[in-house]
Amino acid sequence: MKALLALEDGRTFKCRSFTGSGEAQGEVVFNTGMSGYQEVLTDPSYRGQMVTMTYPLIGNYGINDEDVESNRIQVAAFLLRQYQPYPSNFTSLRSLADYLQSQGVLGVHDFDTRALTRHIRSKGAMRAMISTRDLDPESLAAKARAIPSMAGSDLVTGVTTDRPYRWVDGKVEAVTENEWQQPKIWRHRGDKHCVVAFDYGIKYNILRCLEGLGCEVFVVPASTTADEVKAMNPDGVFLSNGPGDPEPLKYAVKNIQPLIGYKPLFGICLGNQLLGLALGGKTYKMKFGHRGINQPVKYLPTGAIEITSQNHGFSVDFDSLPKGEAMVTHINLNDNTVEGIRHNKLPVFSVQYHPEASPGPHDAHYLFKEFVGLMK
Incomplete structure (x- = not known):
């Protein structure tokens, strides 16, 4: 499903949702770990943020019930280069997509996460919107600018x-x-x-x-x-x-x-x-x-x-x-x-x-x- 990521400065990235229709908002940040995406998803420190994984292949070892850091998914959305839909691990109980869908969290992939990461490193972390419904760049960027700043907010x-x-x-x-x-x-x-x-x-x-x-x-x-x-x-x-x-x-x-x-x-x-x-x-x-x-x-x-x-x-x-x-x-x-x-x-x-x-x-x-x- 087609989706669009729009940053508050107007930069946009065409992507695709692997969790179905939806919208998400928050501050876009990046994580440089090659593994541990389940712990990242459930870490309460990521509340209010949309996390980009810099490692390109995510989802390959699925989801289990042990490797969680809280009682729910905490990230606002999950941004990947390439989602792996067929997990291979003896502890896996479900796919990453199933896990995100079960809690209504949007997951997108099939875009240049390296370009997004370089942009954030240059310009700084910023507010953003992702949508499968509103694919107009100007409209979505305006919505991103209307999101309350993380600075000054009690999360x-x-x-x-x-x-x-x-x-x-x-x-x-x-x-x-x-x-x-x-x-x-x-x-x-x-x-x-x-x-x-x-x-x-x-x-x-x-x-x-x-x-x-x-x-x-x-x-x-x-x-x-x-x-x-x-x-x-x-x-x-x-x-x-x-x-x-x-x-x-x-x-x-x-x-x-x-x-x-x-x-x-x-x-x-x-x-x-x-x-x-x-x-x-x-x-x-x-x-x-x-x-x-x-x-x-x-x-x-x-x-x-x-x-x-x-x-x-x-x-x-x-x-x-x-x-x-x-x-x-x-x-x-x-x-x-x-x-x-x-x-x-x-x-x-x-x-x-x-x-x-x-x-x-x-x-x-x-x-x-x-x-x-x-x-x-």
């Missing part, structure tokens, strides 16, 4: 959990109202470290990593207050990844600030940006962001190089961090942007990249062990 409210839950044996376990009101009922079952994790769009593999290191994990909504966290008396606090601009999340920053120094605190991705704001720093929107499983990062204290998995379009401003209170621990070797920060005196640290990978290299898994070590 976390659309992905955070409505109610607290436990993560037990690799699955979500509901928490009753009585348990939520009386934390002593549920916490410290056995000798596990209790971690309260703020859900700004948390990936399941983060929870898997924490549980795998012997932690009892309790996930709470993004709006949970510092007093509610302290009432649970956890051993550590975790700030999760999530979508969009951290600046509008004033409530999150307000809740994080009283927890700095309370107990060991660890943040990832959006959690890194929110910690930077809570420490008094600033953030900014990057030109086209970092998205892929091959990003080189330098750990400044030792000079060690890590190959990392990343997905973010905003960054902490290096010069805005308060001198003498916080230090930059990691930088991106492609553009020298901040990839990690740490408090100089308190057990508080965070990284911009994803040490839980999924997909991606495991170079940075040591950070979870460091967090657990601080709770002992």
